[in-house]
Amino acid sequence: MDDNQLLTTALRLWDAGLCVLPAAPDGSKRPGVPWKAYQQERPTREQVQKWFTAWPTQELQHGLGVVTGAVSGDLEMLELEGRAVADGIGVEMTQLAEASGLGDLWRRVMTGYLETTPSGGVHLLYKVDGPVAKNTKLARRPGPVDEATGRPTIEVLAETRGEGGWVVLAPSSGPTHPSGKPWVLAAGGPATIPTISAEERDSLHHLATVFDRMPHPSEQTAAAAAPSSPLFSQPASGFDDDGSVSPGDDYNAKSTWDEILVPRGWTKLWTDTAGVTYWRRPGKKQGISATTGRNDGDNLYVWTTSTEFESERPYDRFGAVAHLEYGGDHSAAAKALQARGYGVRVEPTRPASPAPGPGPVVDGNLATVHQLAPRLQVVEKTYAQSDDGGALDLIEQFGTVIRYVPERGRWIAWDGTRWAFQPAGGGLVREYGKQVARGLPEDDKAAVSWKKKALSAQGTTNMLLQASTDVRVVVRFDDLDAHPMELNTPAGVVNLETGELGPADPARLHTKVTTCSPDPDADPGRWHEFLADTFGQDTELVAYLQRLVGYSATGSVAKHVLPFAVGSGGNGKGVFLESLIGVLGDYATTAPSGFLMAKNGTQHETEIARLAGMRMVVCSEVDEDARFDETKVKQLTGGDSLTARFMRQDHFTFQATHHLWLMGNHRPAVRSGGRSFWRRLRLIPFDHEVEPEKMVDDLQGILVREHGPALLAWIIQGAAQYVAGGLAEPSTVLAATSDYEADQDTVQRFVTECCHLASSDQVQIQGTKLREAYERWCFSEGESPVSAKRLTMELSRRFNVGQTRNSRARSYTGITLLTVDDSDPSSAPASAPHLSQPGMSHRDDRPGSDDQPYGGPGW
Incomplete structure (x- = not known):
């Protein structure tokens, strides 16, 4: 290893704000120096230069690495192991990222700082605008049985290095790895490390966990948390809390399997009560070839190998169309669907620089402070050069136009018409925080140093985090849009009881607004x-x-x-x-x-x-x-x-x-x-x-x-x-x-059309006979019969039908069929009365009916 190359890289890493250390030359991939203290504080630049400069009394270094987490500016590393790359998971992650609307994020991370490892894996390094979690295994699979212990092993496919973690970087080589092979920089470098939001980091993690192959503990009782097939478009519900919908999710929500399968010659056979639909493939005259609707994702499972689909693999509707029309290219399918109008993308917004301050329309106070407990009699002080001091400055300058909603974990800002929810990270409120930091004094060296820290991404995040618990700006979710008879419009607030239009009012905490303003004089x-x-x-x-x-x-x-x-x-x-x-x-x-x-x-x-x-x-x-x-x-x-x-x-x-x-x-x-x-x-x-x-x-x-x-x-x-x-x-x-x-009441219709009701208990019919007649009637009408227990309850409650039992069977009393089997004496009335016999009556003549006209008493 050229010591100049290693030294140059080490200094570049240090200049980028990372905690760089030498790597051990024993193949263990551990730090080459005691590093507990360096998990909290970086070495000086002089110390780094000394480590990586050859001296007569010091061996030449062969490798270096960085400590991940807060000490390196909230650095995190996502690793795809060599076995995962060899199995094509890296390619599939790229396709899935495109299909699920994460293509831009994936490209930003792939081009920011990408390295390949001696084992053929990949390191992706990025900074997170927020706290970094500890090392996390995102995707694993069952490995071979250990020959020594006879126990099954687990192979890691994807994992992270986060808070308190360590990762070896290029150009490390030689004895740094057991194979002697080097780490190689593939794209970007220390100067181009991307910074992503916490939400984007979660999306990356979720993208990797899709490829986890370990059996889920609840596999037998519930669907897995994420799909195990690359044919899924994406495992989300399709409706993000900010309103965005990917083309694949939108297509899944709006399309039907009939639209996809029927034009291709598939035959829809039947749908059972659980919602599972059974299908027959083209060219087959009998039997079942596939099902849809077996899980929450309404996926297609094909059982035969004689179709264009791969057998025993789940397809959602987007995955099926991608397979049928685009050769499995999810990216091409997503782009084509987007061109056809599928998907809704909500772009995060930010004001032009400089960000606007509070407008003159605002004439409000800070949020109401609810006293939860007696305050201690203390003199409150804080350091001006602290996150708490910055939070106090933010509220002092912009407290009338910002609020924080803890139930949503989001800031809202007054725009003159409504309190608009801001994107994750703070949006306009973040810009207000940066304005506060830009106005900090530069009187001495300490003030300049603090101002630099306050203007960093982490400094702004810390300011907003401290401010988010100040009772003067915190509002409950239920306090928003809490005036049911008001409608907020671009022209002001409408009183829906009177139709009168009043001015916009930040104190009313409206976060919603109509598309246009009402005009009672407009031509309808x-x-x-x-x-x-x-x-x-x-x-x-x-x-x-x-x-x-x-x-x-x-x-x-x-x-x-x-x-x-x-x-x-x-x-x-x-x-x-x-x-x-x-x-x-x-x-x-x-x-x-x-x-x-x-x-x-x-x-x-x-x-x-x-x-x-x-x-x-x-x-x-x-x-x-x-x-x-x-x-x-x-x-x-x-x-x-x-x-x-x-x-x-x-x-x-x-x-x-x-x-x-x-x-x-x-x-x-x-x-x-x-x-x-x-x-x-x-x-x-x-x-x-x-x-x-x-x-x-x-x-x-x-x-x-x-x-x-x-x-x-x-x-x-x-x-x-x-x-x-x-x-x-x-x-x-x-x-x-x-x-x-009435059309949905099968019991009422059956009794009206097929039964005779009587007030005498001598009129009887065997229970099984009536049940069979009811089921035959339902079958002929294309209806689903209620259960035997439900039928008995409805007959008793609504038609005063009783029950009796003898040595042979249970019978219903007060009811019989209009047409009875004369060969079965148990199905006929005891006295074989004619339908016109006195004492016999139809349903609508009987007293005690609880049938009320629709909209009648108690409606």
Whole structure:
């Protein structure tokens, strides 16, 4: 090893802020000097120069390395072992990074400081804008059995060196490694070490953990935390807490397997009650070839080798399309889907330099201080040249326009209209912190040294961290957008009870804002024309929808309703709801596909967390064979507080403010029903098909862009009408909902169509006979029968049917079939009465019925 090359590299590393030490020349890859003290403090530049300069009394050094963690400016190293690189995991990580929207981050790290190791592995070095974790093994796999002990071994594929860690770097060679091979710099170097956010660091870690091959402890009971197949697009739910959606996730959320498989000749055979769909491959006349819907990811598993898919490997919809249309190139597939409109990228924003100070519109105070305990009588002092002093300066100068929300781990900043959530790292608040540091004095050497430290990335982070616990700027998540009858707009705050518009007010803590400002004088003609084309002359239904939409624009959840817009395609329901979402802006969103439908597995808590603070949430189209998750419907429409969490954050509880709307071409099945379910549902029929000559491409976009102020004024007027007179459901909606309920009640329909009810216990039928008749009727009607226990309970509760038992079997009393098997005396009434015999009556003549008309007493 050229001692000049090693010395030059060592000094470059030191100048880059790293803690550089010599490496031991014994192949152990350990530091060559006692290094405990150097985990806390770097050596001097003179000491480094002395180590790596040849002296007559000192051996020539062959290697060097750095201590990772805070002592090196929060340096972290991500290593792919040689065995992982040899198996192609490095290439797969690159493809997965592109597919999951992490391509830019991956390229930034790959080109910043990249080295190859003597074993064929890769070192990626970067600094983290935040605390660095300790050394972590990210991906492993079962290794061969140890011949000496007979026990299985574990091979590491990817790991990190973090706080208190150590890594050997190029140009180390010779006796530094047992093989004698060198470490080689492949890209970048000390001067180009990238700095990434803590969130980006977590994304890198997650990218590596995807390739972990160790059996998961809960494999037998739950899906693994991350997919083990490179055919997955990405293992996330698809909705990040900042609103970003990758093309692959967006495609997974919006597409269906029918769209992918049916055009390629696959036959959809059947979907069971657990939501698993069975498929037959092209060219096969009988049997099952694959399934979808077996887990939360709704993945495709193919059992045969006679298809274009690889057998016994899971494909999500994005992975399947990438395999079929792009030869497995996930990057190409993601780019093509993005070009087709899939994916939403939220770019972090930052103000132009210099960052603006507090605007004149702000006339507020610091956050209210809630006294939790008696204060100790102490004289509080702090050092001006400290993180705490910087935090106090930040609050003194910008305290009226910044707040911190601990439940979200985010800062918010007042922009003159609303309190805008800032990206991870601080965003605009971080710029305010840098302004404070730039204004620090430079009176002497100590002041200059402190100013440099305060202006570093870590110094700004420390300032924000200290400020984030100051009670003067801390606000609870539930305090945000906490005025249910107010709607924040670019022109000011609207009182939804009166329709009056007032000025923007930072004290009201609004974080959301509509897309446009309302204009009650704007011409609503185009919107009214659309409503007339969609609902014909049903002005009563249109007026009800205006009240219902107005109610959905409030944060009140007093009415536990679930509007369900249903109808065949081309009838305007999509345009109607998308236009409303468009003008309501931050107050409205869409939910993932099948959000309210029963499915195999459990939802991720982020799906619930995304409802926090929302008002109108539209659940997208439902499949023809879908079934309501009735428990979830009741939970999310009951107005109760909900507990959830965002990705990688703690749980929090929030008060519901959202109003769910459902849109579909088909009516999902309702298994249990009951008053608690049907009293919530409002079926809104979209029966009028718009004439083809009246259809306009992107009509919803036109309505939002060109007529948004008039549409928003229409919504606000509807809210005031709701406050004045309630929702007042029209007969059209009540009748449609009642018909839906009756259609889903298989027991009521069976009794009405096939049974005769009597007040005499002498009228009997054997229980198995009635059950068999009920199941045959359900089969002929294409319905799913309720359980035997449920059938007995419903007959007893709703039709006063009793039970009796003899030595042969159990029988129902007070009921028989309209057509009975005369050969079976147990299935006939005891006295074989005629249907017109006195004392026999049909269901609607019997007293004691609890059947109330829809919307009747207790509704």
